[in-house]
Amino acid sequence: MKVQRQARILEIVTRQEVETQEELGRLLEAAGHRATQATVSRDVKELGLIKALGRSGRHVYTQSPSNGSDNLTDRLVRILRNAVTGIDYTGNLVVIKTFSGGGNAAAAALDSLELDGVMGTIAGDDTILLIARDASETKALVERISSMLVVQGQKSSL
Secondary structure (H helix, E strand, C coil): CHHHHHHHHHHHHHHCCCCCHHHHHHHHHHCCCCCCHHHHHHHHHHCCEEEEECCCCCEEEEECCCCCCHHHHHHHHHHHHHHEEEEEEECCEEEEEECCCCHHHHHHHHHHHCCCCEEEEEECCCEEEEEECCHHHHHHHHHHHHHHHCCCCCCCCC
C-alpha cells in the first residue's frame, strides 16, 4: 500500500497545488488512502518533495529535481513496477497500460525520469500515451522501460 499511496501523492501534487501536509492528507483520504500526519510527513520526505512557488503565487509541494542520488530514481521505478500492467508500441507511439487510477502517477514517474528520446506523455486513468522523438528508436525505448519493470531475478510478465 505504501507504493500506491506514494504514487497517489505524486499524482496529487502533479495535478494540483497543495500547500500543507494536512491538505495532502485530506486529498489522500478522498482518494481512498488513509494516512496519519506522520505517514504523510514521511512520504513527503521519502519522495523528495519540496515547496516551491506555484502558479498561484503560494508555496506548494512539488517534486524536486534529481540530485544525482539513486533514491528518487529507485522510488520512481518502484512506482512504475507497481502500476504498469502492459506496454506496446507502433511507430513513435508507446501505449502503457496501468492498474485503474495508476496512469497519472506512472506518467509523472516517467516524466521525472527524463528518459532520452521521450518527447512527452499523456495520461489517462489507466493508460499512458508516450510519444518518442524518433520512430527508429521507439523499440529501444520500450526495451529500456520494460527492463525497469523487471525485478532482478524475476522473469518479465509483460
